[in-house]
Amino acid sequence: xxxxxxxxxxxxxxxxxxxxxxxxxxxxxxxxxxxxxxxxxxxxxxxxxxxxxxxxxxxxxxxxxxxxxxxxxxxxxxxxxxxxxxxxxxxxxxxxxxxxxxxxxxxxxxxxxxxxxxxxxxxxxxxxxxxxxxxxxxxxxxxxxxxxxxxxxxxxxxxx
Amino acid sequence: xxxxxxxxxxxxxxxxxxxxxxxxxxxxxxxxxxxxxxxxxxxxxxxxxxxxxxxxxxxxxxxxxxxxxxxxxxxxxxxxxxxxxxxxxxxxxxxxxxxxxxx
Numbered sequence: 001x002x003x004x005x006x007x008x009x010x011x012x013x014x015x016x017x018x019x020x021x022x023x024x025x026x027x028x029x030x031x032x033x034x035x036x037x038x039x040x041x042x043x044x045x046x047x048x049x050x051x052x053x054x055x056x057x058x059x060x061x062x063x064x065x066x067x068x069x070x071x072x073x074x075x076x077x078x079x080x081x082x083x084x085x086x087x088x089x090x091x092x093x094x095x096x097x098x099x100x101x102x103x104x105x106x107x108x109x110x111x112x113x114x115x116x117x118x119x120x121x122x123x124x125x126x127x128x129x130x131x132x133x134x135x136x137x138x139x140x141x142x143x144x145x146x147x148x149x150x151x152x153x154x155x156x157x158x159x160x
Numbered sequence: 161x162x163x164x165x166x167x168x169x170x171x172x173x174x175x176x177x178x179x180x181x182x183x184x185x186x187x188x189x190x191x192x193x194x195x196x197x198x199x200x201x202x203x204x205x206x207x208x209x210x211x212x213x214x215x216x217x218x219x220x221x222x223x224x225x226x227x228x229x230x231x232x233x234x235x236x237x238x239x240x241x242x243x244x245x246x247x248x249x250x251x252x253x254x255x256x257x258x259x260x261x262x263x
Contacts, residue, residue, distance in 0.1 A: 108224035122232035158190040
């Protein structure tokens with residue numbers, strides 16, 4: 001077991017730990033410290049190595065919303081290319097964030113949506129392994145989010 | 161020298177459905193090459209899109225965006241003849257911009 005773990009790329013080792021952290025984070029979204037909710041630090045959010053840290057740096061716990069549509073496969077054969085589509089019916093959507101709770105750096109991308117642009121974006125992301133993708137939407141009322149669990153057959157971490 | 165982006169925009173009832181393919185390796189820093197050494201990270205960090213000079217879309221990306229990033233988005237109030245300009249900058253300070261005239 002020990003030798004198998006040390007033979008894995010550093011990314012995969014970290015992922016195992018992060019998956020557990022992520023599982024706790026997704027269960028306990030509401031339990032995150034609210035004292036940090038006021039500050040938004042994009043650089044820290046991108047540098048964050050846990051889902052909880054990334055969420056905190058984005059301004060705190062998102063409200064679950066059925067107004068956000070997150071379209072993605074349930075099973076991704078290739079973790080290097082996972083198609084994700086997000087649209088939001090929330091008024092005043094000005095930012096769409098993609099987070100992956102199983103990744104070494106959970107914040108994948110931030111999209112800015114100026115007035116006149118529809119609250120819609122589609123892209124392809126990498127997933128290190130099984131995980132949950134969160135589409136977080138920022139409006140004047142704060143952060144809202146939808147989640148989608150994806151099983152990844154082959155992780156996209158060390159791939160081209 | 162980076163490769164030209166592939167930009168498409170289809171106009172439907174005043175809404176431009178835009179698709180941009182940026183040809184870029186998006187190296188994560190985790191990949192090992194044939195010689196067995198780690199390839200350093202090299203990825204697009206910022207994307208800015210204007211339509212007729214007006215900012216219509218922006219992206220900040222991490223290594224978690226796939227190689228050859230593909231972005232789709234929709235801009236309202238677009239008119240034929242307007243120029244869509246897409247610019248990116250990457251983690252090594254390289255930049256590129258390309259244009260597409262909406263038909």
